[in-house]
Amino acid sequence: MSCVHYKFSSRLNSDVVTFHGPHISLRDLRHQIMGHERLKATHCDxxxxxxxxxxxxxxxxxxxxxxxxxxxxxxxxxxxxxxxKTDLGSQTEPASRTSKEKKAPGGFRRRTYDTSMNPYHNHPVRTLTILRIILSINE
Structure with missing residues (x-):
């Protein structure tokens, strides 16, 4: 069995493609590497x-x-x-009232939630404190 050692430029370790004969064509090597790495030919070359x-x-x-x-x-x-770069500024804002999209550093989009409808959203400590205050007032 003959082999060719291949290493992705972003990885530290290398892998091996085995074949019969003194050489392998580039097309066959690409096909075997894509099969071994589970890559699809439609996504990348x-x-x-x-x-x-x-x-x-x-x-x-x-x-x-x-x-x-x-x-x-x-x-x-x-x-x-x-x-x-992808132009993210040309896309329209979502129609939902409860969510907004903001640009984070690097041009990535970050989803945040509008807390104006519920100011205690995702803050269990604040909610518990508010409930304790309300209960103490009612006593």
Whole structure:
């Protein structure tokens, strides 16, 4: 059995793809790695680079010799334009009165709840204190 060692650039450990023959095509290597890692071809593509020479394999028919080490990166599917930022400001606010969306640092959206309807929302200590005050007044 022949093998190719692959390592994702974001991981510390490496894994092995086994095959028969003196080499494997880039297409077959990608297919086996995606199957082993449970990745879907519709969500991402794999960029494969030789770990020793830093040569990027781009041709699907390129032959990778056995016992090679490669570095793998997940990249967007070819033909899909990737954008660096998503415009969150153009989206409309939700119609619900009880929730609002606010931008957190980094452009991420954070869901907060409008507490004007219930000022003691999610504060059991305050609620318990208020109940004790009310009960003491009624006595």
């Amino acid at each position: 794999l960029q494969v680079t030789n770990a020793q020479t830093m040569e990027e394999y781009t041709d699907d028919n390129a032959l990778i010799p056995r016992h090679s080490s490669v570095t793998v990166r997940r990249v967007p599917v070819r033909g899909v334009k990737a954008t660096g």
